[in-house]
Amino acid sequence: MNYYEEAAKQIPIKAEVDVLVIGGGPAGFSAAISAARRGMKTMLIEQAGDVGGVATTGLMSHWTGNTKGGFYEELLDRSSELPEENKSLSHNGSYRQIINPETLKTVMLQMLDEAGVILQLYTFASDAIVEDSTLKGIITESKSGREVIYSKIIIDASGDGDIAAKAGAPFIKGREDDGKMQPMTLMFKVAGVDTSKAVFPGGFEDNIEIPRGLIQNLGSANIPHPAGHVLLYRTTLPGVVSCNMTNCIGVDGTKAEDLTHATFVCRSQMTPIIKFLRDFVPGYENCFPISSASVIGVRETRHFIGEYTLTKEDILEAKIFEDWIVTKAHFNFDVHNISGSGLDETGAQKHFTQPKGYTIPYGCFVPQKIDNLLLAGRNISGTHLAHSNYRVMPICVNMGHAVGIAAALCIKENVVPRDLCAKKIQAILKVEGVQP
Ligand SMILES: Cc1cc2nc3c(=O)[nH]c(=O)nc-3n(C[C@H](O)[C@H](O)[C@H](O)COP(=O)(O)OP(=O)(O)OC[C@H]3O[C@@H](n4cnc5c(N)ncnc54)[C@H](O)[C@@H]3O)c2cc1C
Incomplete structure (x- = not known):
């Protein structure tokens, strides 16, 4: 490949915040609200013209799978148009879980506004500012030009982990053996x-x-x-x-x-x-x-290597980790056929047998090598098969809830995410209705 050498330029510093969240999908939206509710000056950057990610711009049908307690229930209470289940009508899951993306877009904006999150839409997070393995800020591209945002803690909830990748956090893409990723779909x-x-x-x-x-x-x-x-x-x-x-x-x-x-x-x-x-x-x-949908739906890209990597076995055992921060997560192994239509041979929908929910430990949200960075959503540390389960939106929303708390605690206690004790996150989650 040929290269063009860009001349050095001065980039204006747009903002300096406590917590910066990249991506306003289910995980980033909830992470931003969670951090802001704890008094953090919180900014959310989203490349699209709406928040919600796959849930809204992806024209999603319904919240799949489940969790119990936590911010997901609050979001459902605020946005659901069908409060009761109507058992006389066939539907896969609860009627409350059907999404009207048009309603959800507005509800999410209102909730961000109520929490005091500084939102900037139409803004792409394009590069990472790293000093001695510490992520200090990001560079954004938008109609306003190229700008810098500095932040004490950065949460990458971009689905693909664009900033974590630019910062140098280690990752693999797709399946462990050949890197192949789940198919894309336009809803x-x-x-x-x-x-x-x-x-x-x-x-x-x-x-x-x-x-x-x-x-x-x-x-x-x-x-x-x-x-x-x-x-x-x-x-x-x-x-x-x-x-x-x-x-x-x-x-x-x-x-x-x-x-x-x-x-x-x-x-x-x-x-x-x-x-x-x-x-x-x-x-x-x-x-x-x-x-x-106004954007193609991407199911799987980067899996970052965290302090812990969630596995298929952890889910099948419905493991309760000592350092849990997401609890009672339940879904199946929804692997779409990597080479055709239907379910992949490694997937299990009706044949998924574990009725109990699993937990996700704090280590899955802390990437190796880079400090001041947390992950949330489908880009956390998990294997290809574990990801096929935790990628669903209710679980991603509750990831954001917990990671927003973690970011706020890191700032209050002046520690890097790697050194934060998960029990402190748990103590707050318990008060907010999340039990292991
Ligand atoms: C076709 C399809 C069908 C699905 N069906 C269901 C279903 O029925 N039920 C269910 O619960 N789940 C479903 N899922 C899974 C679920 O939607 C996703 O796994 C989930 O939305 C992931 O949440 P997230 O917040 O991590 O990422 P996303 O929802 O992908 O949100 C990421 C956000 O970050 C923004 N972004 C990305 N990069 C940047 C950047 N560099 N700078 C600024 N912003 C950026 C994006 O615009 C987006 O808004 C489906 C997924 C797909 C693709």
């Missing part, structure tokens, strides 16, 4: 569905019998590869259904050209998928597209 919604007749397969193993055969087999035979699975979810709106059915494999979410390619591939699949729904699936005969 979209169809309207005009007769929901009294419609079916809602919520998992790959929901192979529902419909007039022309088994729905997943029909999808696999009639939707162009690498799409082919049928995942349909109720929304809060009449006749509107969320489709998690486009699929692009072999792409890396840390490369702009791969993100562009995946967007192209997934958009190209929308018309054939809608034709399949109209031709084969009861209730969808007259459906038509009404909206699609």
Whole structure:
């Protein structure tokens, strides 16, 4: 590759804060609120024009899996449009967990404002300012130009860990053996569905019998590869259904050209998928597209190497770590097929057998080598398989809750995250309804 040598320039210092959070997805949003509620001068930087990450700009259907206690419950109380479960209607999970992304965008903004978080949208965190292995600040790029933000503690909740990577924190991408990552998906919604007749397969193993055969087999035979699975979810709106059915494999979410390619591939699949729904699936005969995510959904990229790395075995044992900071986390091994459609051979949805929730220890949020940096969300330290479980949004929200507390404690006690005693985080979490 050829290089251009940039001349040295002076960059204005935009702000100096206590806690800086990169990324306003489920993890970063909650981390920022949690730190601000503890009196920290907290700033949140988000590249998109809305907060919420995959939950909003990704047009997400519902909060999947669960946790108990903590900030996730508060967010659900504030944003849920369907307070009660209606057991007479089929749906994968609780009715409260269905997301209306339009409502959620506004609720999240209001909650950030109430907590006093300094929010800057349309701003990309592009580089790390590191001195002697200590992260001192970041460089941002936006319409305002290139700017510097200094912070006592920085929480990287960008999903991909862009700043942690720039700072030099060690990571691997994707699967341990070959680096391959889960497929990307562009979520979209169809309207005009007769929901009294419609079916809602919520998992790959929901192979529902419909007039022309088994729905997943029909999808696999009639939707162009690498799409082919049928995942349909109720929304809060009449006749509107969320489709998690486009699929692009072999792409890396840390490369702009791969993100562009995946967007192209997934958009190209929308018309054939809608034709399949109209031709084969009861209730969808007259459906038509009404909206699609404004960004491609990226499931997996970097896994940072932390002081501890969560494993599949920890989840299967429902392990309670001494230094737990996220508790009662429950989901399955949701690995989308790395080389096609449907569930990967390493995944387990209905066949996930552990009914108890697991905990995530503080060490998973503390990256090796770099100080003043915490991780939150899907980029924490865990194996490819463990990540397939903790990546769901309720768990990411409660990660942010705990990490926001950790950041505030580090500042109050003048210690680096590596030296903070997790029992102190636990003491606050317990008061706020989180029990091991
Ligand atoms: C297609 C798809 C379907 C899914 N389905 C479900 C589901 O049904 N239920 C569920 O609970 N979970 C689901 N998940 C998983 C879940 O949405 C994600 O794992 C979760 O949102 C991760 O949260 P996060 O906060 O770590 O990251 P994200 O939600 O990815 O948020 C990261 C935020 O950081 C911002 N950002 C990134 N880089 C930078 C930067 N350098 N500077 C500034 N801002 C930056 C992004 O714009 C984004 O807003 C799905 C994921 C995908 C992709």
